[in-house]
Amino acid sequence: MSIADSTSKPEPNVGIAGAALETLKAQFGDRLAVGQAIREQHGHTLTWIPNQPPDAVVFPQSAAEVRDVVNVCAAHQIPLIPFGAGTSLEGHLNAPAGGISIDLSRMNNILSVNSEDLDCVVEAGVTRKQLNSYLRDTGLFFAVDPGADATLGGMAATRASGTNAVRYGTMRENVINLTAVMADGSIVRSASRARKSSAGYDLTHLIVGSEGTLGVITELTVRLYGIPESIVSGVCPFDTVEGACDTVIMAMQIGLKPARIELLDPLQVKACNKHSKLTLAETPTLFLEFHGTEAGTAEEIERFREIANDFGGGTFEWARETSERNQLWAARHDAYWAALELRPGTECFVGDVCVPISRLAECVKETIEDIHQSGLIAPIVGHVGDGNFHVMPLVDMNNTVEVQGVTVFFDRLVERALRMDGTCTGEHGVGSGKVKYMQAEHGPGIEVMRAIKKALDPLNILNPGKIIPM
Numbered sequence: 001m002s003i004a005d006s007t008s009k010p011e012p013n014v015g016i017a018g019a020a021l022e023t024l025k026a027q028f029g030d031r032l033a034v035g036q037a038i039r040e041q042h043g044h045t046l047t048w049i050p051n052q053p054p055d056a057v058v059f060p061q062s063a064a065e066v067r068d069v070v071n072v073c074a075a076h077q078i079p080l081i082p083f084g085a086g087t088s089l090e091g092h093l094n095a096p097a098g099g100i101s102i103d104l105s106r107m108n109n110i111l112s113v114n115s116e117d118l119d120c121v122v123e124a125g126v127t128r129k130q131l132n133s134y135l136r137d138t139g140l141f142f143a144v145d146p147g148a149d150a151t152l153g154g155m156a157a158t159r160a161s162g163t164n165a166v167r168y169g170t171m172r173e174n175v176i177n178l179t180a181v182m183a184d185g186s187i188v189r190s191a192s193r194a195r196k197s198s199a200g201y202d203l204t205h206l207i208v209g210s211e212g213t214l215g216v217i218t219e220l221t222v223r224l225y226g227i228p229e230s231i232v233s234g235v236c237p238f239d240t241v242e243g244a245c246d247t248v249i250m251a252m253q254i255g256l257k258p259a260r261i262e263l264l265d266p267l268q269v270k271a272c273n274k275h276s277k278l279t280l281a282e283t284p285t286l287f288l289e290f291h292g293t294e295a296g297t298a299e300e301i302e303r304f305r306e307i308a309n310d311f312g313g314g315t316f317e318w319a320r321e322t323s324e325r326n327q328l329w330a331a332r333h334d335a336y337w338a339a340l341e342l343r344p345g346t347e348c349f350v351g352d353v354c355v356p357i358s359r360l361a362e363c364v365k366e367t368i369e370d371i372h373q374s375g376l377i378a379p380i381v382g383h384v385g386d387g388n389f390h391v392m393p394l395v396d397m398n399n400t401v402e403v404q405g406v407t408v409f410f411d412r413l414v415e416r417a418l419r420m421d422g423t424c425t426g427e428h429g430v431g432s433g434k435v436k437y438m439q440a441e442h443g444p445g446i447e448v449m450r451a452i453k454k455a456l457d458p459l460n461i462l463n464p465g466k467i468i469p470m
Contacts, residue, residue: 020076021056024100027068031059042083042101045091047433048349048397052094054081054101061106063179063187063218069102070216071185073461081463082212084154085127087146089350090431092158092211096465102216104153110134111219118224119176119193124153124217140224143168146427147333153217158429159209163332166252166385167259167291170427174223175208180215183457193221206452211429212463214456228291231259232301232318233325239312241265241284241368241380245361247304247311248286248384252357254307256300260289261385262332265368268339268379268392275338276331281314286384287332289325335381336392343377343394351410353417354388354426363420364389367413374409388426415440430467438468 024032033039034056043053055078060066073080079099086093095101108125115138122131129149131142144155146162154160156178161170168174177191190203207215238244244263251258263286264272270282288304290297305316319325331338339348355363364380371378371391382389391413393406414424414437424430424437439446450468453460 020072020078020100023072024056024058024069028058028060028065031061033057033059039101041086042081042103043094044086045094045431045433046087046089046350047091047431048347048395048403049091049094049433052091052096053098054079054095055098057083057101057103059103059106063181066102066104066181066216066218067185067187069100070181070183070461073100074183074185074459077459077461079464080216080461082153082157082216084125084151084157085149087148087150088154088158088431089428090425090433092429092431092463092466094432096432099461104216104218105151107153107218108151113138113140113224114193115140115224117193118226119221120224121219121221122152123219124156125151126153127151128155135224139227141227142174142222143225144171144174152220152222156208156217156220157210157212159427160429161383161386161388161427163260163262163329163383165383165388165427166261167257168225172205172208175204176221176223177204178207178217178221179219180207180217182215183459183462187218188215209429211431211466213453213467214462216462228259228293230294230297231289231291231325232297232320233260233287233289233328234301234316234318235280235328236286236288236308236316237281237314238284238286238308239314241364242361243312244284244286245364245384247308247313249357249360250307250311251304252385254303256304258288258300258304258385259291260287260329261383262287263364263380263382263384263389264332264335265380267342267377268335268381271338271342271379272331272335275341276327276334278331283314286313287328289329332381335379339379339392339394342379346394346396348392348394349406350390350392350428351413352388352390352426352428353413353422353424354386355417355420355422357385357387359420359422360384360387360389363416363422366416367391370409370412370416374405376406376409378409383426386426387422432465435465435467435469 039053083103105125107123109123111121113120127149143164146160179189266282378393
């Protein structure tokens with residue numbers, strides 16, 4: 001049942017959703033919100049998808065309360081959209097058909113830290129910064145770093161990754177098990193805390209990356225790692241983007257294991273210099289970080305330097321002190337905000353693709369040529385150690401011709417990645433923004449996904465319109 005159209009409404013659609021709202025109001029009281037501002041906040045997207053607010057926002061504090069909300073939505077056939085911190089980029093949390101936004105941010109308890117097993121159990125609303133602050137005195141840390149201070153439940157739902165993925169993996173590799181409320185109201189734990197199992201279907205990795213379309217994640221167990229003895233960050237300029245990419249490819253092929261290896265094109269370096277008060281050469285640049293022992297990081301740095309020299313790499317600048325490293329990576333994480341300053345008055349829309357690392361240089365080169373031919377201002381940054389990069393066109397949203405041009409550019413970007421046996425998204429996820437590419441990428445596999453969705457959510461109440469057109 002559709003209870004709202006795809007544009008922002010000043011008032012919730014109480015005529016149709018009234019009974020459901022009354023039921024939820026009786027249980028949640030002031031933890032049910034229907035004000036325009038909070039609904040629009042929860043229908044916000046960091047894309048050009050219009051703001052699509054839900055009819056109400058509810059704030060549960062336990063898995064049992066999540067189950068109660070799911071049961072109400074099922075009884076009234078009303079969409080239910082999980083919400084964490086609102087940092088996703090492809091319209092995962094907007095409500096194109098209205099419904100109830102279930103905000104899990106108040107479920108933010110760290111339930112246990114199992115230091116000997118290198119894992120911890122958290123509620124879905126715990127953020128990555130909150131967890132690492134809690135772990136500070138244990139000698140352990142949680143490694144997945146998408147930049148934004150996202151909730152771990154949201155990161156699992158979108159299969160997030162980030163700058164550390166090249167060494168530590170994505171959320172796919174770092175979620176050991178999870179608890180989710182399914183569309184029928186059942187509360188399911190996907191696995192035990194054992195590091196491996198061959199017992200039955202892999203429910204954990206079915207739900208990780210499902211973007212709230214198969215269940216609402218309420219709790220998860222994640223991997224932890226020991227804080228390295230030595231952490232060294234650095235930057236290395238290159239004559240060409242191809243040289244930087246080829247350096248990355250060679251480094252990975254010979255078995256180097258950088259913790260982070262990020263590419264910034266000259267335009268993005270220029271933006272970061274201005275925004276973060278840096279003085280980097282405005283050429284293609286790699287941001288690097290190595291983790292390990294003192295001897296181990298020194299050896300890897302030297303081997304990487306030798307490779308970079310063969311591909312036109314310039315003088316390295318290394319940072320060992322925590323404050324210097326933090327400044328460097330803060331500049332990288334602020335790339336989006338820095339890019340906005342390149343063209344004031346426009347909006348920045350981030351698209352990502354991922355290709356096999358052997359095709360990375362080719363894909364980036366073709367993309368840069370496309371940007372120049374299209375007349376776009378679109379800096380590039382990338383987690384190039386795993387073949388994933390982002391393009392950030394700056395768009396005048398009042399210029400319909402320009403908006404259409406960027407839309408077609410993104411279509412070409414995805415087509416290019418698929419042609420190189422890549423994917424339409426390496427880490428941003430599908431949401432509603434990339435649904436149109438799923439058939440081309442998966443072919444008959446999309447019908448298998450659709451069958452799973454129908455089996456687990458026959459009423460299509462869980463985040464409808466995301467990942468798979470139903």
